[in-house]
Amino acid sequence: MAIQLITDSGADLSQQTLSQYNITSIPLRVHINGVDYEDSQSLYPEELYEHIRLGDEAKTSQPSPTRLYEILEPLAKKGDPMLYIAFSSALSGTYLTALSVREELLTTYPNIEFEIIDSKCASLGQGLAVYYTAQQILQSKSFKEIIEQAKFYCKNIEHIFTVDDLALLAKGGRVSKTAAFVGGLLNIKPLLHVEDGKLIPLEKIRGRKKVFRRMVEHMKHRAPTLSNQTIAISHGDDEQAAIELKEMIVQEFGPQSFMIEIIGAVIGSHAGPGALALFFVNEAKATDKRKHPELS
Secondary structure, eight states: OOOOEEEEGOOOOOHHHHHHHOOOOOOEEETTTEEEEEEETTBBHHHHHHHHTTTTOEEEEEOOOHHHHHHHHHHHHOOOOEEEEEEOOOTHHHHHHHHHHHHHHHOOOTTEEEEEOOOOOOHHHHHHHHHHHHHHTTTTTOHHHHHHHHHHHHHHEEEEEEEEOTTTHTTTTTTTTHHHHHEEEEEEEEEEEETEEEEEEEEEEEEEEHHHHHHHHHHHHHHHOOOOOEEEEESSSSSHHHHHHHHHHHHHHHOEEEEEOOOHHHHHHHHHTTOOEEEOOOOOOOOOOGGGGGGO
16 A cells, blocks of 8 residues: 655655655745746746845745646545645645545545645645655555654644744734834844744844854753754755754754755745744654654
């Protein structure tokens, strides 16, 4: 029995990772200057950031039900169990649309097993959950066991991130305009995290270097032993910042496994150039460590 693992471009996984684990990724949409693009299909992250730097406004939307059906129907036709780990429903309507498309598919393929999980994660937080789940699938576990593992990862993966300018997040309705205004004053950099799938400001810090240090400090409070984990870092077209943060994490905790990717066009439309995000399993929440072998 082959389990078909599905995600969307909100996960910010590279094409190499998607191909390596045979993961199907559904592209979300970006709209710039009257032109519609599919994330990482007809618009790549570097192109998106260049548009933003030129002053172009980027808007995003979920894939249409028709587009979702076009991608999912051939998978349903195969008859193998399907597992879709979706972008947080608090940030996108993709999850709810996928639920309705599943109902439509079941009228044609009534015997398919098709689980859809609201990850309540974003960027490589979602991507890390997908990555861990893909590794579990390779161990030939049952579909029920794989679903349980996937939900565990989605529930316990931590997001800590900063952006250069909160204005883009405020414009897209992801944070309040008041928070954006305060964040723009006096080189103050916001530090945010995710709670129940929503973006929540944590604190305001003056200076980028101090933000990096606080990100590492938050890691220490939430997961004091990280040496056996895979740490994920995504960046808004600033790979050097991601490498600098990685080096600080290695020095503090000693992990050897990292996943570093550029933030994709959909999330990048709201986070903007210079964003930096950090993801790991929160041991404080993950009390049943037996479910996650990398914590043992």
